[in-house]
Amino acid sequence: MSSRRNDRYCRIGLLLAQFAVIACEPADADVAYDTTGGDMEELVVFAEPGAADEDSSQPCITPEEYAVLFADVARNTAALGLDDMSSGARPRQAAVRFEWPLRQAGGADPGYHAISNYVDHAGPGEVLDLACGKRSYDGHHGIDISSWPFPWLKVETSEIEVLAAAPGTIVSRADGNFDRRCSWISGAKANFVALRHVDGSTSYYYHMKSGSVTSKRVGDPVAAGERLGVVASSGVSTGPHLHFEVRDAANNVIDPFVGACNPTITESRWVSPRPYYDPAIVKLTTGSAAPEMPACPELEEPHLKHQFCRGDLAVFTAFFRDLLPDTPATMVVRRPDTTVALQWQLNVSRHLAKGYYWKSWQLPADAPAGTWSFEATYAGQSFTQSFTIAKKGKACAAKQ
Ligand SMILES: [Zn+2]
Numbered sequence: 537m538s539s540r541r542n543d544r545y546c547r548i549g550l551l552l553a554q555f556a557v558i559a560c561e562p563a564d565a566d567v568a569y570d571t572t573g574g575d576m577e578e579l580v581v582f583a584e585p586g587a588a589d590e591d592s593s594q595p596c597i598t599p600e601e602y603a604v605l606f607a608d609v610a611r612n613t614a615a616l617g618l619d620d621m622s623s624g625a626r627p628r629q630a631a632v633r634f635e636w637p638l639r640q641a642g643g644a645d646p647g648y649h650a651i652s653n654y655v656d657h658a659g660p661g662e663v664l665d666l667a668c669g670k671r672s673y674d675g676h677h678g679i680d681i682s683s684w685p686f687p688w689l690k691v692e693t694s695e696i697e698v699l700a701a702a703p704g705t706i707v708s709r710a711d712g713n714f715d716r717r718c719s720w721i722s723g724a725k726a727n728f729v730a731l732r733h734v735d736g737s738t739s740y741y742y743h744m745k746s747g748s749v750t751s752k753r754v755g756d757p758v759a760a761g762e763r764l765g766v767v768a769s770s771g772v773s774t775g776p777h778l779h780f781e782v783r784d785a786a787n788n789v790i791d792p793f794v795g796a797c798n799p800t801i802t803e804s805r806w807v808s809p810r811p812y813y814d815p816a817i818v819k820l821t822t823g824s825a826a827p828e829m830p831a832c833p834e835l836e837e838p839h840l841k842h843q844f845c846r847g848d849l850a851v852f853t854a855f856f857r858d859l860l861p862d863t864p865a866t867m868v869v870r871r872p873d874t875t876v877a878l879q880w881q882l883n884v885s886r887h888l889a890k891g892y893y894w895k896s897w898q899l900p901a902d903a904p905a906g907t908w909s910f911e912a913t914y915a916g917q918s919f920t921q922s923f924t925i926a927k928k929g930k931a932c933a934a935k936q
Pocket residue numbers: 560596597653676678679680778779780
């Protein structure tokens with residue numbers, strides 16, 4: 537068993553995933569962790585440096601941007617006859633409930649996102665999320681949902697789609713703005729959509745990919761689940777994420793998650809509420825080397841490999857969201873006959889919104905040929921990624 541602080545270079549480890557490139561995330565990369573079992577010989581870790589240059593006094597949507605946005609929404613809703621929902625001029629509607637506003641195109645992974653920030657319910661100078669915790673930043677009015685892992689590859693391939701969380705009418709939109717932002721730049725314009733709903737509330741979808749925003753125009757209706765665009769990092773953003781924000785008919789912030797420190801609602805506004813901590817394995821990979829996470833916004837290099845020869849170096853990586861203390865993750869590598877070849881556990885000392893752990897193994901010269909599996913179990917969920925080891929054939933001939 538080992539337990540140590542993160543170093544940039546040490547032999548065992550956990551990456552505090554990309555604190556430097558995920559929007560508005562606290563720059564805190566100090567965590568202890570344990571691993572048990574397995575061959576530690578080739579384990580390597582590096583920790584991202586904290587996002588020291590971030591200025592937490594700046595919101596993901598600046599006051600100036602809000603002013604322009606709300607003026608546009610007010611103008612458009614008036615022109616469309618959608619305003620004045622709260623005055624009694626129209627029958628009051630039940631509060632709209634929202635579907636999850638993202639999906640993974642192709643959807644092969646067990647997960648593809650992690651929450652970076654909730655709504656801040658404290659006054660200026662303080663931070664308080666819905667659960668009376670600190671998973672937010674000062675003045676944040678929405679929910680930041682990050683693409684995870686390989687967020688820039690996901691932007692490149694348009695993998696994470698933004699969906700209308702409820703039926704509505706487009707009341708503001710923008711497209712064509714630069715979408716590879718890595719630091720907060722005041723005045724940077726986002727690609728976004730704003731939807732007015734039947735109860736007079738409005739949902740906002742920010743930071744999308746240039747050219748990805750729906751071709752529908754202001755005044756057009758959209759259905760729940762309709763594709764609005766692709767997650768990227770346009771506007772005041774430091775990495776690919778969706779900023780999802782809800783306002784009521786009087787333009788007050790609504791936090792759709794129920795919590796003791798969320799005074800904005802008493803009943804969840806989600807169709808399928810997710811827990812405050814939503815622990816999950818999001819991806820398992822087998823590779824020829826450890827995943828590389830270069831400086832923002834360069835594309836990550838996963839070094840994926842599924843077919844190995846005896847003697848090859850194999851790297852097993854498990855990506856998680858909401859790693860929690862006292863909730864160990866177990867990883868197992870099984871031979872074709874399902875017997876265990878390697879097994880190890882990961883246990884962290886405190887919550888991590890995103891993290892991954894990788895372990896390398898020099899495949900034995902007598903490793904049984906066939907289909908192997910890399911399995912991870914975490915928080916009651918299991919996922920398996922298969923790979924093959926060959927002893928014959930062209931690809932392996934030179935090594936025999
Ligand atoms: Zn945000």
